[in-house]
Amino acid sequence: MEPITERRPVNGPYVYGYLRRTSSEARLAALADSLAEHCRQHELTLCGLFMERGAVTEVRSPAFVGLLDVLTLPDAYGVVLPARSHLGPKRIAAERERQIAQTSARLIVVRSTKPRRGDRRPVDAGPVVRQRGARDVPA
Template identity: 60%
Template structure:
């Protein structure tokens, strides 16, 4: 009998990590790298490399140029970063996000941006069951 597919060694979609580390202590760097590795493990992604931007200006960096180059390789699924801020200051991060998507890759964030305005009614209590899911409970329940 052939083993189930869950028991076969299969590589997940290929992603590349991107970190912006300007004057960051070594312990924080290790923590950020560990968070990328854990995210990829949880989502069955293959972290194939890491690009680190150490430029404070954030505009034109060799790390981001290198990232864009590997996104052109076959079978690359996307880019994983701890948060949008790792792509640079807001205007630069937004542009870099567009460049990643126009290269045909997905931008995956370990920590999603918080919504600016909530569409959930404030009259009923809100209970968070786990990250990414919101359940609204009526006052009678």
């Protein structure tokens, strides 16, 4: 995918990252780095990162409330997540998605766990190798 700005620096669109608590600080740092790299590749400006430090047991945790606050800023474009599971357990995640949608911000998921329409391969199966007369197989 070629950058739309031909690799010239741009300001915006402005996004904010959101991460849940992980098993280690190293894993958390790696996830934060992956969000930053995704934003760099897609010409998004990562303005901040909100991290849940405790277990997600309620919808309106301090980190999530902070995220909602910045999404009301006029230049806020969206929220970037490593995966939907970072919003919390299903019941809490559904409500959080609804609240994010109310701000008109976009929800950008770096790694989707759902296959795309027409995609028969597992999401992270790698590149497809095409062989004459054979079905598509992961490399």
